[in-house]
Structures are given as structure tokens and as C-alpha cells.
Amino acid sequence: QKEVEQNSGPLSVPEGAIASLNCTYSDRGSQSFFWYRQYSGKSPELIMFIYSNGDKEDGRFTAQLNKASQYVSLLIRDSQPSDSATYLCAADPSGGGADGLTFGKGTHLIIQP
Amino acid sequence: NAGVMQNPRHLVRRRGQEARLRCSPMKGHSHVYWYRQLPEEGLKFMVYLQKENIIDESGMPKERFSAEFPKEGPSILRIQQVVRGDSAAYFCASSRLKEEKLFFGSGTQLSVL
Numbered sequence: 001q002k003e004v005e006q007n008s009g010p011l012s013v014p015e016g017a018i019a020s021l022n023c024t025y026s027d028r029g030s031q032s033f034f035w036y037r038q039y040s041g042k043s044p045e046l047i048m049f050i051y052s053n054g055d056k057e058d059g060r061f062t063a064q065l066n067k068a069s070q071y072v073s074l075l076i077r078d079s080q081p082s083d084s085a086t087y088l089c090a091a092d093p094s095g096g097g098a099d100g101l102t103f104g105k106g107t108h109l110i111i112q113p
Numbered sequence: 114n115a116g117v118m119q120n121p122r123h124l125v126r127r128r129g130q131e132a133r134l135r136c137s138p139m140k141g142h143s144h145v146y147w148y149r150q151l152p153e154e155g156l157k158f159m160v161y162l163q164k165e166n167i168i169d170e171s172g173m174p175k176e177r178f179s180a181e182f183p184k185e186g187p188s189i190l191r192i193q194q195v196v197r198g199d200s201a202a203y204f205c206a207s208s209r210l211k212e213e214k215l216f217f218g219s220g221t222q223l224s225v226l
Contacts, residue, residue, distance in 0.1 A: 004155075034214065034215075043217040043220050044156065044204070046214055046216065049214055090156075100148065100158035100172070100206075100215075101146075101158070101215060102158065103148075103155040103156040103157075105155035106155055
């Protein structure tokens with residue numbers, strides 16, 4: 001069973017601080033990893049993707065991937081109240097299969113003003 | 114440049130009725146995925162289609178559920194003889210290439226009375 005695990009939270013972070021969201025995956029063959037943000041009652045919105053080990057930065061967001069540890073993280077610098085949402089981690093399945101992305105259940109992030 | 118279009122936004126059905134959910138992918142996208150999301154749950158993959166072909170339906174219940182993506186027109190997710198347990202948000206996503214970044218529609222919230 002290929003799984004993506006996330007701490008459901010809620011994770012509470014003061015405004016202006018760094019929010020750190022973590023994700024582990026079971027399928028060692030996964031190559032691509034995605035972070036989606038989902039506001040309550042809305043659809044998931046892609047914010048970051050990463051394929052290579054190391055860090056990838058985009059504005060206030062940094063995705064980190066460690067394939068040896070099967071670990072993906074998302075850092076949000078200078079957190080804003082508008083960052084309050086559920087963050088979904090997703091991994092592509094390996095093995096040449098045609099499955100869609102495997103999603104974690106998401107981490108609920110609350111930025112306290 | 115319209116995104117992924119889903120309709121209806123909300124659908125109410127009584128037990129035993131049929132539900133039809135529609136999805137038009139983004140322009141230039143030929144890969145369509147359907148996901149189901151229950152409250153406090155992550156996105157669960159249901160089915161992956163390309164034009165006129167079901168590529169992978171491993172996440173879809175064997176009975177009552179079917180999907181199609183005809184040569185002309187939107188992709189349709191069809192649920193026959195709905196039961197209360199079918200109540201969920203159903204999201205459609207599309208991508209330009211297989212398992213590339215997925216872009217989600219606004220979803221259809223199905224409520225079964």
C-alpha cells in the first residue's frame with residue numbers, strides 16, 4: 001500500500017514566523033512530489049513541486065526533499081494569516097503504473113495574527 | 114485561459130437516484146483524473162482517463178461508479194443508485210502530460226439525502 005503521511009495538526013504558528021510542514025512517503029520509487037494548498041471548501045491549488053534532492057525556493061516557500069529518508073517538507077517564511085489553510089503533500093506512484101498522485105490527508109496550518 | 118471546469122458545483126440527490134458530474138479539462142490538457150474527498154480526509158484517487166480511454170480505474174468502486182471521457186465533450190463521472198456514503202466532494206484534475214502537475218477544478222459537492 002503506497003502511502004503519504006502527514007501530521008494532521010492543527011499546526012499553529014505566529015504571524016511572521018516560519019511554518020514547517022512535513023511529509024513522509026512509503027513508495028521509495030516515487031520521483032515527483034507536490035505541495036497543494038486547500039482553503040476550506042475550495043479546491044486544491046498547486047504551490048510547489050520538487051523532483052531532486054535538496055531545496056527548491058519560490059518566494060516565501062521552500063520545498064525540501066530527502067529521498068534517502070523518504071521525507072518531503074515545506075517551509076513558509078514570514079507566515080501571513082492568509083497562509084492559514086490545509087496543506088496537502090502528494091507523491092507520484094512508481095513502477096510505471098498509471099495511478100494518479102497519492103495524497104496525504106493534509107496538515108491544517110493556522111497563522112496567528 | 115479557462116482552468117478546469119466542473120459542474121454542477123453542488124448536487125443533491127435522494128438515495129437510489131443517479132448523479133452525473135462533469136469536468137472539462139484545461140485547454141491543451143488531455144489527461145483527466147477524478148478524486149474523492151471526504152471531510153477530514155485526503156484526496157483519494159478514483160480514475161484516470163485520456164480521450165476515449167480509461168487508463169486506470171483502480172481507485173473506483175467496482176459497482177455503481179463509471180467514468181468516461183468521450184472524444185467530444187467533458188469527462189463524466191456517473192454514480193448510479195447513490196447511497197448516503199457517496200456524499201463527498203468530487204474533484205477533477207487535468208494535466209498536460211501524464212502525472213505532471215495537476216490542476217484541479219472547483220469540485221462538485223454531492224449530498225445524498
